Every structure is written in C-alpha cells, then in structure tokens.
Amino acid sequence: MSDAAETKTPALQLKGIVKTFPGVRALDDVTFDVRAGEVHALLGENGAGKSTLMKVLAGMYQPDEGTIEIEGKPVTMRTPLEAKRRGVVLIHQELSLAEEMTVAENIYLGELPRRSLGRVDWKTLFAKSEEILKRLNCGFGPKDRVGALSIANQQMVEIARALTVDAKVVIFDEPTASLTDAEKVVLFEIINDLKARGVGIVYISHRMDEIFTLADRISVLRDGGYRGTLVAGDTTEDEVIQLMIGRSLDLSRRQHAEVKTGDVALKVEGLSCGKLFQDVSFELREGEVLGFYGLVGAGRTEIAETLFGLRRPTAGTIEIDGKETSIHSPADAIAKGISLVPESRKEQGLVLGMNCRDNITLPQVGDLTSGPFVSDGAEIAIFDQYRDTLKIKTPSWRQAVGNLSGGNQQKIVIGKWLAMHPRILIVDEPTRGIDVGSKSEIHDLIRELARSGYAVIVISSEMPEVLHVSDRILAMYHGRVMRRFTAEEVTEDSLVAAISGIEQEQVA
The missing domain is CATH 3.40.50.300 (P-loop containing nucleotide triphosphate hydrolases)
Structure with a gap:
C-alpha cells in the first residue's frame, strides 16, 4: 500500500x-x-x-x-x-x-x-x-x-x-x-x-x-x-x-479413490475440424470425469461444440455405446443423450428476458404438455427440484434470469441440462464467475453425477479445478492432445509442460 x-x-x-x-x-x-x-x-x-x-x-x-x-x-x-x-x-x-x-x-x-x-x-x-x-x-x-x-x-x-x-x-x-x-x-x-x-x-x-x-x-x-x-x-x-x-471448505486436491467405471459411452477416433483441432482421440466411460485442459485457442471448446453438433468435423469418427454415429445438430446430440453446458452463459446458455422456470425447462417444453397447453405444474416441479439441488438463489421462478447474479445464472444453465437426464454431459468452464462456496458445490455435483453413472467431460482453464474433479486429463496444445494423464500420475509441472507444447507423450 x-x-x-x-x-x-x-x-x-x-x-x-x-x-x-x-x-x-x-x-x-x-x-x-x-x-x-x-x-x-x-x-x-x-x-x-x-x-x-x-x-x-x-x-x-x-x-x-x-x-x-x-x-x-x-x-x-x-x-x-x-x-x-x-x-x-x-x-x-x-x-x-x-x-x-x-x-x-x-x-x-x-x-x-x-x-x-x-x-x-x-x-x-x-x-x-x-x-x-x-x-x-x-x-x-x-x-x-x-x-x-x-x-x-x-x-x-x-x-x-x-x-x-x-x-x-x-x-x-x-x-x-x-x-x-x-x-x-x-x-x-x-x-x-x-x-x-x-x-x-x-x-x-x-x-x-x-x-x-x-x-x-x-x-x-x-x-x-x-x-x-x-x-x-x-x-x-x-x-x-x-x-x-460461514464455514470452511476443503479446497485441496481431491484424493482419488478407486473409480468404478462402466462401459465406454463415447469413443472418438482421429477427430478433426479444419485448423481448430486435429487427430483427437479418446474414450469416455460411464462413471468417470474426463478433464480437458489447455490454454486459450487449444481447441477444447471446439471439440465440445463438434460433439454437440454445432460444428461439422472434417475427419474422424464418433461412437456412442459402441456404434458409430453422425451428429448433425444440437437436437441430434440431445436425442443421442449428449448435453452441453456452454462456455458463455449469457450468449449461449440463457434467454435473459425469460423467467427461471422457463429457462430450465426450455429444451423439453414439448414434452411437458397437457393437451394443447404446457403444464405449469410440471414445469414448476422441475424448477423446484433443481433450485433445491443447485441452491439457486432467486425470489421465485418468476424472476427474470437476467436479474440473477452470474453464479446463479450459471446454475440455471447447469440445471437446464441436468433436467434432460443426459448420459454424456459436457461442461465447459463449469464455475466461471462462481464464488468458492458454489464452486465447491458444483464440483461435488460433478463427482456425484459420475458416481451415479453419467459420463462427464469437464473443460476448464483453472488448473486446481481440473485436478480436483477429473479422473483422467487430456492436455491440449494448438488443437492437439499432447498428453493423457491419470489422476494419480499427473503433476502441476507435467501438466503445464504439456499445455505449453514443451512436453509431449512418446507414442510407440
């Protein structure tokens, strides 16, 4: 001073x-x-x-x-x-x-x-x-x-x-x-x-x-x-x-117990999208969290957008439950059990002028009809469930999402996609603009989703976050996967070296 x-x-x-x-x-x-x-x-x-x-x-x-x-x-x-x-x-x-x-x-x-x-x-x-x-x-x-x-x-x-x-x-x-x-x-x-x-x-x-x-x-x-x-x-x-x-939090790196994973839910082989990313391959199993970590421009978000049908791949294959598939649009991805919590909540995740309830139920509004009308009771029940689960602070479901704090807006986006009950959940920057208390809750939620059988991809620019929630980590640099780490073997130094292009795994 x-x-x-x-x-x-x-x-x-x-x-x-x-x-x-x-x-x-x-x-x-x-x-x-x-x-x-x-x-x-x-x-x-x-x-x-x-x-x-x-x-x-x-x-x-x-x-x-x-x-x-x-x-x-x-x-x-x-x-x-x-x-x-x-x-x-x-x-x-x-x-x-x-x-x-x-x-x-x-x-x-x-x-x-x-x-x-x-x-x-x-x-x-x-x-x-x-x-x-x-x-x-x-x-x-x-x-x-x-x-x-x-x-x-x-x-x-x-x-x-x-x-x-x-x-x-x-x-x-x-x-x-x-x-x-x-x-x-x-x-x-x-x-x-x-x-x-x-x-x-x-x-x-x-x-x-x-x-x-x-x-x-x-x-x-x-x-x-x-x-x-x-x-x-x-x-x-x-x-x-x-x-x-009003309480203390354990923000230390998670001690990874043995993870019980199921079948391969998603398999990607040689996936490319022009100059954005090239030759990306990985498997994602039920019950695990796969972290993507890298600098801005590494291609992490673009991979998520391709898996969700927002971009067309120029090469490679995508398999869901062992069957090769093509994803042409977000509606196609949702139908195949993939949901994406996007990086930018305001531009991509919310309709700011709509209320909290309608934002959470928006992707499934067609399934919540009673005769020719949308069932208010069904919508409110879904909103109440995720308001309580995610501890969303809002006076009521009638509050416009644009009037909520940034962290509560992010929780609305997460709740919207959890309400679709996806098998594969992709979360891009899950805690951007969220306080430490809510961040801990969302980390716990991600782990709980994995334990209940979801296959989860977490994309984060925060090293402590990706280390805390991930079972495996893919380190990316300039559109390519440089190294793959398990939670037990990864170190901060090796992760930094990989995302900086200094260190690349040796492939036989």
Whole structure:
C-alpha cells in the first residue's frame, strides 16, 4: 500500500447503504471505503450484494438509505456519467459495449471530443484512443469495430474506458473472466500503476490467487450484509472463506479413490475440424470425469461444440455405446443423450428476458404438455427440484434470469441440462464467475453425477479445478492432445509442460 493509502479521509466511503428490490433486500446497512493508493478487494458468494453495491457506487442504482462520500464530501450520483465525472469508474463484469461502433467511439462513448458546430473531432478521438491502447499493449487499433474483436479484447476496451478520466476510484468487477494469462499480466501492471498514482482500486473476484496477489485489504459481504474487513497480509484463504460462507471448505486436491467405471459411452477416433483441432482421440466411460485442459485457442471448446453438433468435423469418427454415429445438430446430440453446458452463459446458455422456470425447462417444453397447453405444474416441479439441488438463489421462478447474479445464472444453465437426464454431459468452464462456496458445490455435483453413472467431460482453464474433479486429463496444445494423464500420475509441472507444447507423450 502506498503512503497515500494511509490518509485519514478515504478516497470514497459508503455508509449505511440499503437497497431493496421486489422480494429481496439486496443490501442491508452496508459500510465500505477505499483509500487512495490501495487495492481493496470485495468478496462474497453470488447474490451477496457485491455487484449491487458497486452499481450504487457507480450511479447505476440509487440507494434507498445511506450516503456516499468522495474525499469526505457527501455526493449524489444519479447516472454513471455523473459518477465518472466525479472520478468513479466501474469496469463491468458483463460487457457493455456498442459492437457496431469503433474501439475509439466505445472508449469515449458519451464524451466524444467535439469541434465547432458539435462535429466529432475524429483526429483527436483516434489519437487519444491510440495512446490508451498502446499503454494497454493491445493488439488492435482505435478504428477496429468492437464486434469483430475477441471477448478478451472487448474486455480490454472496457478497461481502456477507465483510463480516459482522472479517476479517483476504479472498480474492477471480475475483470479477468475472459482474459488470457498474458492479458492478466498486463491488467495487473495497469492496476499497480493506478495504485502508484494514488488511485483507489476496488477489486471484485472469485479467484483467491488474484485477491492475495493484488489486495491490501479484503472486505466481505454475506446475504447483503457487511461481515468484516481483513488485512490481506495478515489473513489466510481459509479465514476469508469462513467469513464469506460461514464455514470452511476443503479446497485441496481431491484424493482419488478407486473409480468404478462402466462401459465406454463415447469413443472418438482421429477427430478433426479444419485448423481448430486435429487427430483427437479418446474414450469416455460411464462413471468417470474426463478433464480437458489447455490454454486459450487449444481447441477444447471446439471439440465440445463438434460433439454437440454445432460444428461439422472434417475427419474422424464418433461412437456412442459402441456404434458409430453422425451428429448433425444440437437436437441430434440431445436425442443421442449428449448435453452441453456452454462456455458463455449469457450468449449461449440463457434467454435473459425469460423467467427461471422457463429457462430450465426450455429444451423439453414439448414434452411437458397437457393437451394443447404446457403444464405449469410440471414445469414448476422441475424448477423446484433443481433450485433445491443447485441452491439457486432467486425470489421465485418468476424472476427474470437476467436479474440473477452470474453464479446463479450459471446454475440455471447447469440445471437446464441436468433436467434432460443426459448420459454424456459436457461442461465447459463449469464455475466461471462462481464464488468458492458454489464452486465447491458444483464440483461435488460433478463427482456425484459420475458416481451415479453419467459420463462427464469437464473443460476448464483453472488448473486446481481440473485436478480436483477429473479422473483422467487430456492436455491440449494448438488443437492437439499432447498428453493423457491419470489422476494419480499427473503433476502441476507435467501438466503445464504439456499445455505449453514443451512436453509431449512418446507414442510407440
């Protein structure tokens, strides 16, 4: 923490904040502050109120009770633009970009430099944007269309927005969810640079390694209430988790007991899909979890999409229960007992404007009819079952999925596909954006599904996760399987070597 962080008056302080939505008290008398030149992490389970508190701070929501002070002076921020002008910038967890506009237009959206008669000063706009992009080491230019960028690069555009003002406080809400390891390094450098210049940083993340790398202090919310603040250097991960969820968790690598597997449910031989992946072969048995691990671009998600009928293979064969088959569409895959929990819940897994019940029953709505009508009772029974199993936090089934926290949205997607009772379940990034308590529950659920006879593929970019849940692991690099590991023989070093292309198994 810099010397500036020790000043008596916080850069920003919230006192007694209360925010209520229909059916839920999202924030209950919450007090929080951030000092100049510090990183203050805000943690809590999904639905604890973190994002709501930050939206109050950023002018997106108005508190029902309580006050906001900037450098000791009470302020009211009615809009995000007003908050930004006061030096408070929120970098959203979910992207909020205009995809058809250029990078530069998005960076300065609402504050485009003007010439006479209100005309946009394009030369100044592009020059100022180019300067910011160079500072972020971005590999794209200010004139590029945002919709043509990768998700990771779009996240960098969100971050670039924060650098357009003389910020007093910058809020990062799950900023690394879509970033590669190299981009994370750049982000951490930016955060440390902002901190050194006396900017207060609020950092929200479920990734404990990031929290303990960056944070000076850690505050915890639970069920909409403030639970305490810890000095990062004087606490432990277990102590933080206990404050978050009221109990401790065993986050160590799973001790793999002997796994009782059944017949081969899925066999893939020499599967290829153009340049995306080549010559992929593996078997998946009933009762086991097969992990796919690799860097961004390794081809893991593309394999899942091919097995689910979203992509057409250019070579190779797929066998289900010993019979060669062709999968031409997702409907075809579902009929053959394959379900896919996709990587991106918002774009691929949910209809955000629909309620929770209808999202969970969507794939099977045709089977839930009573005469010419859909049976409300049958739908509600399915929703109730998976709400209880997955501990989904929502006031009722009528709540629009778009109003749920990211973790609860992910649980809705998982519940939707479990409700189809697949034999083969593919889960791509099962715990992205999910808190440690819910993450542990989903890991336990995956293991329980395997024990009950499901054949499960887990694709993850988190090494602890893939080590914790998998019976076997396929390490991928540039579209190829480099090595196959059993749970007993794999080590972190050998896994890193394989996904980096350094080490490849020797095939006789």
